[in-house]
Amino acid sequence: MDIENRSIEFIPENERYGSAKRLFTIWCSANMQVTTMVIGALGIVAGLNLGWTFIGLILGNLIGSIFMAAHSAQGPHLGIPQMIQSRAQFGVIGAGVPLGIVVLAYILFTAANGVVMRDSIKAVVPVSDNNAIILFGVLTLIVGFIGYELIHRLGAWMSAFSCVLFIMAAYIVLQKGLPAGVWEVSAHTFKFATFALVVTQAASWTLGAGPYVADYSRYLPSNISTKETFWYSYLGIVVGSGVVMLLGAIMAAAAMDVITDPGSAIANLFPGHKQLAYYVIIIGVLGWNVMNLYSSYMSTTTIFTGFKGAQRIGMMTKFIIMAIVAAIVTWIAIAAQYNFGAYFSDILIGQVYVLVPWSAINLVDYYLIRKGNYSVPAMYDVNSIYGKVNWNTLAIYGVSIIAQIPFMELSFYKGPIDKIVGTDISWMPALIIPGVLYYLINRNKQLHLDTEKVGFSEGKLAYESKR
Template sequence: MEIENRSVEFIPESERYGSARRLFTIWCSANMQVTTMVIGALGVVAGLNLGWTFIGLILGNLIGSIFMAAHSAQGPHLGIPQMIQSRAQFGVIGAGVPLAIVVLAYILFTAANGVVMRDSIKAVVPVSDNNAIILFSILTLIVGFVGYELIHRIGAWMSAISSIIFAMAAYTVLQHGLPEGVWLLSSNTFKFAIFCLVVTQAASWTLGFGPYVADYSRYLPTSISTRSTFWYSYLGIVVGSTLLMLLGAIMAATAIDVTTDPGSAIANLFPGYTHLAYYVIIIGVLGWNVMNLYSSYMSTTTIFTSFNGSSRISLLTKFVIMAIVAIIVTWIAIAAQYNFSAYFSDILIGQVYVLVPWSAINLADYYLIRKGRYCVAAMYDVNGIYGKVNWNTLSIYAVTVVVQIPFMELSFYKGPIASLVGTDISWLPALVIPSVLYYLVNRGKRLHLTPFESGHSSVPNTQLNGA
């Protein structure tokens, strides 16, 4: 299998391949792994019963996945990475602001995966805590460097293999039965604050894929419909994330510790086959971790190429950037490994404050303002029609982040509205405020598209590499 040569540039039609169905397997497998189980367990651990936790998890997944899938649909149409498209809203250089935040968010999540997999690695390889994290980072770097096609192939295989092992795990847990009353849906068992937190955490999880989801659909032919791209992405993430979150909740309800070491929690259900189970678990999380590293590299590259207008990156530069990101990730994971619960909860909620406003702005521009009509070549031109910095968009983004402060709840801060409601509901204003403001400020563009924007989004590759 060849190492991927493309990076942040436009993918010409001659290099497009595949069908929308592969979006189902990659997003199902990316979520069908033990880190997703931790999200499902948090509500039960916080004191909500299983019935209400199920409803909250399903609701959060159904809502958050809508926005994720809407981003995915942009990939085949534009043929560029997700965050390159942000240059049309923020300006070619201005897009560096949300890009830097995206890089930070995925670095933190990649580090979290290293901590989650530490004990699973140690179960199959006799190494220390730190070396287990380092080994997982090295594996992530190798697969991420090979790139797009290997990531998709791992996703296809793991969606099937993981389905089998987690179905068997669910059967084993349910065989032992559940405590009485865990399904009771009544006013006495409903805890509003925790229920809202469960919805927020589930929605945050799926919303968090938005900034890189089109990275994995950009090689698909332009003939693939927006509807197909949307639904295969939507169903893939809903099925994978919901089922694993529900399993995590069930295991937590039976007093199985899922949050500390989810890998061992699953592997120990298979006596005599624990090593085989550990390998499946490790590869499952590795697949998602690679996606985080790959897209961290793509976003980092997008920031630096905005200053010189380049669109081609050498394999050596690709490896160096990925290696630097991997080193940073490893350092954070080693530093945070013994205070993981607070760390993971904070980054899960914290990403809402910065990623959701970007998502709202991007989708409002794509679906309501420009209706998918862009000049792709101009996204690589610092002096082009999208400008260097769009201060209006950056102001809307900044205002939204500030407005969320009273809604915030982290391990070290709780805003007045969060205290009044009892939990963090910042994702609601984070979605509504920027989309409304952006639409009001830019709605005139619908009637004044430039000649370059009014045609098909695809452009010859020679326009993008300076040939």
């Protein structure tokens, strides 16, 4: 298998391949891993019973995955990475603002995965805590550098292996039995604040894939329908994350320690095959971690190439950028490993504040304003129709983040509305405010769609002829 030689540039039609079905396996496997179990356990740990936690997790998954899949559908149509397309809304250089935030969010999540896998790696390799995290970081770097096709193939295999592992784990836990009354769904057992938090956390998990989901659909042929791309992506993440979150909730209800060491919690269910279980667990999280690193590299590259209009990145530059990001991730994981609970909860909720407004702006622009008509070459040119910096969009983005402050709840801060409601519901204003504002300010751009459509088709052909 060759190392991927494309990065942030447009993928010509003669290099497109595959079917939308592979989007199901990559998103199913990426989410069917033990880090996702932690999300499912958080509601139980916070005091909600199993019945209401199940409903909250399912609802959050169904809601958040809509937006993730809507981003995925952009990949085959445009043939470029997700965050390059943000230049159409924020400007070629202005897109660096949300890009920088995206890079930070994925660095923190990649570090979280290193902490989650520390004890699982130590169970198969006799190393120290720090060295286990370093080893996981090195493996992530190697697979991420090889790139797109290996990531997809890993996803196809792991969707099958992980599915078998987690279904067997659920059967074993349920066979042992659960405490009486944990399934009761009634007004007596309902806790609004905790239920809303469970919905937010589950939705946050799937919404978080939005800024890079099109990175893994951009090689698909452009004649694949938006409907196919949407539904295979949607079902993949709903099935993958839903099954494992629900298992995490069941195990937490059975008084099993899912949050501290979810890998060992699963492996210990198979006393005769613990080593095999650990390998499946480690490779499963590795797949998700690689996707985070790969897209962190893509976003970092997008920031810096915006200033020079560069469209291609050399292999050595690619490796250096990935290695730097991997080193930063590993350092953060080592530093945060003994205070993981608060760290993970904060980044899970914190990403809602910064990623959801970007998602709302991007989707409104794509589906309501320009209706998928873009000039791809213009996204690589600072003097193009998209301009250097779109100050209106940046202002909307900033206002949307500020507007969430009263709704926020972190380990070190609780907003006034959060105190009244009893939980963090910031994802609602994070979606509504930027979406409405962006539409109202930009709806007249519909008058210029024909001009941009010509720019898209002619520019695309001109770009391909240079390859």
